[in-house]
Amino acid sequence: MNHFFKLLNFEINRFIKIYASLLAIVIIIQTIGVAVVSNSFVNRANEMMMENRWTQEEFIKSNGKMSFSEFMNSFWFAGPIAIAATALIFYIFLIWYREWYGKNTFIYRLLMLPASRYSIYFAKALAIFLMVLGLVGVQILVLPLENELFKVIVPNALREVLAVKDLIYTNAITMVLIPSTFTQFLLHYSAGLMAVFTLFTAILMERSYRFKGIIFGVLYCAAVLALFSAPLFIAAMLDMGNMLYPMEFLMVEIVLGFIASVCSILIGHQLLTKKVSV
Structure with a gap:
């Protein structure tokens, strides 16, 4: 510590x-x-x-x-x-x-x-x-x-x-x-941290694999964005705007954001430990 x-x-x-x-x-x-x-x-x-x-x-x-x-x-x-x-x-x-x-x-x-x-x-x-x-x-x-x-x-x-x-x-x-409430504060800034972790991982991919890493990084950022946006796309494609209640939608987004953040941290640590070249 x-x-x-x-x-x-x-x-x-x-x-x-x-x-x-x-x-x-x-x-x-x-x-x-x-x-x-x-x-x-x-x-x-x-x-x-x-x-x-x-x-x-x-x-x-x-x-x-x-x-x-x-x-x-x-x-x-x-x-x-x-x-x-x-x-x-x-x-x-x-x-x-x-x-x-x-x-x-x-x-x-x-x-x-x-x-x-x-x-x-x-x-x-x-x-x-x-x-x-x-x-x-x-x-x-x-x-x-x-x-x-x-x-x-x-x-x-x-x-x-x-x-x-x-x-x-x-x-x-x-x-x-x-934000007007503590819950909104957590949501806004948690989403910001998720974005930071995602970019960190994309950067470490580039540092690990150089030119191929740029492609990997862009694809990884796109995958995270697609994961986080999936509930909206699915609801739009199926014409089911009311598929989830607001609280249910919020919980789904929190879970997806948590998954994306954990994946970014684990992948970033693995790259930093095993792959990053100096």
């Missing part, structure tokens, strides 16, 4: 500077976005009231009030999250491939450590998972602050005030990142 936590700490420290930069990008761009979107609305409102000689009540009747959700539905909010998510997806590959490249091939030392290969595998997976949770945690902390900035810029009479909780659960992105 001590070896595992050392490996986990090592993996996080290797990416911490880039990770901190990603968090800074999210915070800075979103903060600028709140200011830009809010000021744009206020300026447009002032211009229209001056041109049409409207009162605030007349402007509101014609155009409505501004809600913070307008910012959350803009690129200013979604763009930084997409950048961070893309970087973390890229890091799923980098966390393995960097071991093979550079002046000193680090994979030699990594595989010679007096620790289970499972420790290497799970330390890399947990490092990515913790970074995802960190990104979500920062977003949760920043949202109320951004909402307060919105309130400062937009006059009270021109804004629609919504609780942060209501804002989160009316936005498609935050509904996925910040």
Whole structure:
């Protein structure tokens, strides 16, 4: 266990500077976005009231009030999250491939450590998972602050005030990142871990069999996706949309996801132990 936590700490420290930069990008761009979107609305409102000689009540009747959700539905909010998510997806590959490249091939030392290969595998997976949770945690902390900035810029009479909780659960992105129930949290992030394990196994297939491994990896990812999507396809093909109750469908998906994850872990460990060449 001590070896595992050392490996986990090592993996996080290797990416911490880039990770901190990603968090800074999210915070800075979103903060600028709140200011830009809010000021744009206020300026447009002032211009229209001056041109049409409207009162605030007349402007509101014609155009409505501004809600913070307008910012959350803009690129200013979604763009930084997409950048961070893309970087973390890229890091799923980098966390393995960097071991093979550079002046000193680090994979030699990594595989010679007096620790289970499972420790290497799970330390890399947990490092990515913790970074995802960190990104979500920062977003949760920043949202109320951004909402307060919105309130400062937009006059009270021109804004629609919504609780942060209501804002989160009316936005498609935050509904996925910040589920409303613990059960949904487990489902969303378990599916994410399954995807990480699947990609890990595909990467190790490529490292084990090189060109043929690319084909094996792609086929393996397709097989996992087909397995996980099987209940939907079967129901559609048989025209039996109500074949399973929602809870039954959920349980089937959980079982299939668990099977896919276990298979990925076992295959990945076998490749890491027996096949991966350095």
